Amino acid sequence: MTRPKKSRTVAPERQRLKTLLAGESRAIKLASYMTAFSALLWLPQAAFVAGVFARLLTGQGGVTVLTGVIAFLGFAALRLMLNYLAEGLLFRAGQNIVTQTRQEILAREANSLGTSPLGGPGALAALAGEKLDALLPYITRYAPAQTRVMTVPFAILALAFWQSWAVGLVFVIAGPLIPLFMALVGYAAKEASERQMQEIGSLGDLLVDRLAALSDIRLLGAAPRLIARFEQAADDLRDRTMSVLRIAFLSSTVLELFAALGVAMVAVWVGFSLLGELSWGAYGGGITPWGGIFLLLLAPDYFQPLRDLSAAWHDKAAALAVAGELDAWQAHEAETLWGTGDKVAPLAGPAHIRTSGLSVTRGSRVIAYPDAEIPPGARVALSGPSGAGKTTLLRLLAGLERPSRGTVEVAGQALSDDTADAWRARLGWMPQAPMFLGRSLRHNIAFGAPLSAELISDAALKQVLAALPKGDLIVLGETGGGLSGGEARRVMLARALAARPDVVLADEPTADLDHETADRVTEALLALADRGATLIVATHDARLIARMDQVIEIAPETAPEGGRAHV
Incomplete structure (x- = not known):
């Protein structure tokens, strides 16, 4: 007897975000791969730098040192060019997505009747204006950071085990703790971002309503009450924003702690191994000066993609919150005007x-x-x-x-x-x-x-x-x-x-x-x-x-x- 497979459901906001990015997915993937390849180019750069310093420590030098410096600068120029091209692709892709979505909102709302599920015109203006701009950091920062996390740490982990099983073990233990904590923080970040987006929409509605009745408010002498209401709404929005920032700073702080401990443990092991105080953790006759310097240079970059992803984690939460609102707006079947609003020739015949x-x-x-x-x-x-x-x-x-x-x-x-x-x-x-x-x-x-x-x-x-x-x-x-x-x-x-x-x-x-x-x-x-x-x-x-x-x-x-x- 076979058990039926459970259907895998995708959250509406995630599906909407995926749909939004579909038109520019090729450009985003290409740019993300370019940033990942640029990050991987640090590995040969680190090898050349380690070779230069190892020769200087051992009293060697000459042409090999000069070759290492030239190679390092060549890889640096290549990385700079790749990052420049990738950032251009990501920025244009983000602008296209935001512009197309904004045009879709304007075109549909210009021909629709009734109210939006998001609220009044202020909430729609906030969505089409500042909220859509929250998609740009997700596209330009989070998407490439996610690709780098899936490639760079594994390459560095393989090289670390090649030189020292002790350093590789440190990376294996410290690395997974970061995404685990990020996943736990992510739930709170998503809820906080959703509350912040709702507060922005409510404040927009309040502003539009009060501006429409501004003359009546002045005649009735209700300006002080209006100002007090705006102060309260602004304070609420500030509290929502600060809650989002607190979560972002918390995740960054924990990540920096794990990264700092991991780099420190590698540095301590390399230092004592090169001094001859430790005889374990490496293969055969111990770590070489080149291997020790190489591992020291790789350690920060093992954690760097995870740090980038953590820094952009709240960008993902904000993008999901916007995608959730877009999904609710898209799912609402608003009644529309007859016609398209285009300029056409008058209808022929008597006006009966x-x-x-x-x-x-x-x-x-x-x-x-x-x-x-x-x-x-x-x-x-x-x-x-x-x-x-x-x-x-x-x-x-x-x-x-x-x-x-x-x-x-x-x-x-x-x-x-x-x-x-x-x-x-x-x-x-x-x-x-x-x-x-x-x-x-x-x-x-x-x-x-x-x-x-x-x-x-x-x-x-x-x-x-x-x-x-x-x-x-x-x-x-x-x-x-x-x-x-x-x-x-x-x-x-x-x-x-x-x-x-x-x-x-x-x-x-x-x-x-x-x-x-x-x-x-x-x-x-x-x-x-x-x-x-x-x-x-x-x-x-x-x-x-x-x-x-x-x-x-x-x-x-x-x-x-x-x-x-x-x-």
Whole structure:
């Protein structure tokens, strides 16, 4: 009866790290072998150095000493060249891996909906920024150190036994203690690095949230509490970082102790053997001056690869922590936008919109919309209480969100990945929370083209521009720094007017505006409709609703399943 073989499972973070390095594995292996070969070149160098000093001790010299010096310098130049080439290969491989992974994160998150399993935008920014850089030390230091550990100590151990079984025995006893202790420390290092990475992500989320609400925080006088919260978060991160450093220093200290004891024992044995005080530990007639000096030169380099690996051990722990986060992010199947976001030609055909059996799920709540048909040039208001789903319907019509059920038909075609980009090329979008590019106001409205007097008048921008120190050349932040809520909404209107879209989707276009400005915004939107554009607005403004041709009343039920919206 045969026993079934147990399947060997690999930790997710290790598998993810292996996958990350797969594209550059050949370059990393080649560079690691080059560093190992460079380290092995010390063996003939040590032999030449031992020969030179042995001849000087015995009173010999001449051409042989000069030859040994020249050979030593030649091997040194070769080692320098190999290390230079290997470091270049490793650095380029690390940069390629980090850059490709960063691009993958940005490309996926730019087209995804919902939240990341890692947290908010701050955690994602920390992952794509400083956390990915933690892979570089692992690639440039740990990977080659691991290759050297697997080659150099065994070669030196063989040469040590060739000259002295006593020195070989010292190496055999002292050597395995180092990786054993490193393995024990590794578990604690991995956990500490994971906690540190999580703390960095949490601090990033906290910073993003507070920066977004900075103006409100100042108005409410909550700055002292905010500063105290940041101090606490910074102290927590410092404690996590110090715990990682303590583990790294502990492993290095123990390693240095074992290495120092091993080298000291070899030095003591060689010294007393050459003085004739010890007659054991070597073969035949004892150790020769050349053999003794050769062993002394090899002893530090027997432990050097282990010391390098120990120094880079926390680099591996940090890389595994990053790989674990990447694996969690990769495993999360985020809902994505329709289309790719590429610039394409507008979708052909009349801008006719039809919805059928449309519904979306919000946790345990289902918002079901009525079937609707919106002909080209129609003026439609979406009305209902706050939270009813008006903004969500606008997003569904724009292809910015996928319905749980049902279809949206635009210009005679179903809205899908194939048609979404071309459909959005015909849309004008006025969000309730305006967002801007980090460019000039002129660029945000007309992509750098001068603003016409007609556009400024229609969007009621004259007073806004007059109040800005540089007019339409002022540089805005992503949230429209320097603009009030009403001013930002007027800029969004100007952007829609400048693009002359076939369909305008406006979310609360008159909110936060005085009656005079709201009337001007309403007239500008209606002027777009008069030119043939379809106007769909989500609003609570009764005066704006009264100017519309069609009103869709959205009043979803709160039942977990089958809630309906009504016209």
